[in-house]
Amino acid sequence: MASASTDRPAGTSSGPGRILVAVYAIFAVAACSRSAVQIATEFDHARLAYLLSAFAAVVYVVATVALTRPGVHWHRVAVAACTTELAGVLAVGTASVLDSSAFPDQAVWSTYGGGYLFIPVVLPVLGLAWLRRTAPRPDGTTTADAPPAPTA
Amino acid sequence: MIDGLAAASIICALLVGAACLLQTWRDRPVGVGLLAGTGATELVLLAQVVGAVVEISRGQRADQPAVFVLYLIGSVAALPAGVWWSLGERTRWGSAVLSVACVAVAIIVVRLGQVWEGTGG
Numbered sequence: 001m002a003s004a005s006t007d008r009p010a011g012t013s014s015g016p017g018r019i020l021v022a023v024y025a026i027f028a029v030a031a032c033s034r035s036a037v038q039i040a041t042e043f044d045h046a047r048l049a050y051l052l053s054a055f056a057a058v059v060y061v062v063a064t065v066a067l068t069r070p071g072v073h074w075h076r077v078a079v080a081a082c083t084t085e086l087a088g089v090l091a092v093g094t095a096s097v098l099d100s101s102a103f104p105d106q107a108v109w110s111t112y113g114g115g116y117l118f119i120p121v122v123l124p125v126l127g128l129a130w131l132r133r134t135a136p137r138p139d140g141t142t143t144a145d146a147p148p149a150p151t152a
Numbered sequence: 153m154i155d156g157l158a159a160a161s162i163i164c165a166l167l168v169g170a171a172c173l174l175q176t177w178r179d180r181p182v183g184v185g186l187l188a189g190t191g192a193t194e195l196v197l198l199a200q201v202v203g204a205v206v207e208i209s210r211g212q213r214a215d216q217p218a219v220f221v222l223y224l225i226g227s228v229a230a231l232p233a234g235v236w237w238s239l240g241e242r243t244r245w246g247s248a249v250l251s252v253a254c255v256a257v258a259i260i261v262v263r264l265g266q267v268w269e270g271t272g273g
Contacts, residue, residue, distance in 0.1 A: 018245045022237055022252045026230075033222045041218065 012078060012134045013068045020130055023123060024064040027116075031057035031108050049107040052092055056108040056120075059085050063127065072136045079131050086124035089113055093121065153214075153268040154203040157196055161227075162258045164193040169254030175247040182238050182246045190250065193257065194231045200261075201228055204268075215270030223264045230257045 013021050035053040043050060059081055066078035093112035096103040103110045113120025168189040175186065201224055214220035234253020238246035 014241055015243070015245050016248075018237065018241055018249050019252055022234065022249045025233075025237075026252070026256050029226070033226075034219075037216075037218050037222065041216075 011070050012066075012075065012131060017067065017130055017134065020123075020127060021064060021067045023119070024060055024067060024127070027108075027120070027123070028057065028060035028064045030116075031060050034108070046103065046107075049103045049110065052088075052109060053107045056085070056088060059088065067127070075131065075134075075136055079128065082124045082127040082131065085120075086128070089120045089124065153207060153265065154200060155265075157200040157203055158261050158265050161193060161196040161200060162261050164189070164196055165254045165257040165261070168193055169251045169258070172247045172251035172254060176244045176251065179244045180247060181242040181244065182235075182250055186247065186250060187235065190231050190235055190254075193254070194228065197228050197231070197257070197261075200224075200264075214268045216267055220264065220267045223260055223267060227257060227260045227264060230260060 011017065031053060035050060035057050038046075038050045039054060063078060063081035063085065066074045066081055069077075089109045089112060092107065092109035096107070096110035108116065109120055112118060168186065171189060172182070172186055175182070204220075204224055208214075230253050234250050234256075238249040238253070240246070241249075
């Protein structure tokens with residue numbers, strides 16, 4: 001874990017990023033356990049919804065890990081995970097609204113994450129905004145190191 | 153599942169969570185007061201686990217036993233994990249992280265009650 005993080009340039013898991021990592025970690029644990037139970041006990045009840053929940057769980061785990069790791073490589077992985085998450089929650093959300101019979105049980109991303117206070121649709125937007133702000137530059141600093149732009 | 157303990161843990165978690173948000177707003181890191189509050193909340197949650205184990209051993213069953221046990225584990229794991237992650241950065245954001253953990257605990261305990269009663273997903 002990041003010790004003496006105050007001396008380092010702002011990474012994706014420091015400052016407000018720590019909240020982001022915490023919320024992603026909660027969703028990773030919640031989605032993993034939920035989909036594991038669903039697939040183990042009642043898979044035939046709603047196969048599509050449960051497989052999508054499992055996919056969402058994997059995306060949350062990847063995003064959580066990538067957000068806590070420094071470097072250009074992990075930054076790209078984090079952007080890819082958040083983008084996949086945003087596309088997934090929009091696609092699954094729309095599909096579940098149009099054809100609710102395909103989703104007899106709640107998946108993490110059905111109705112745009114409505115069963116989870118709509119956090120699943122807000123989280124990737126905040127994640128991508130934060131990743132954009134902390135994007136590594138060629139000179140080793142991040143955009144977050146620059147003085148904040150004056151708000152008009 | 154003991155209703156009194158559930159209510160107590162939700163109230164404790166929300167109070168500590170509110171105190172964490174206050175510290176975030178005041179630009180303060182997590183201090184001894186917040187850690188004590190978190191510890192007290194954790195004790196209530198542990199008492200709930202003991203209560204639930206006693207009731208299950210007496211033959212009571214949750215509607216979805218596996219889900220109930222997972223929520224029970226989550227209810228006592230969330231605060232230690234939150235404290236660990238918040239102490240990694242002794243700034244206002246550490247306090248904010250602890251508030252997230254507290255809200256998560258409150259939600260977990262509500263879900264715990266729903267699974268025990270067999271209401272809700």
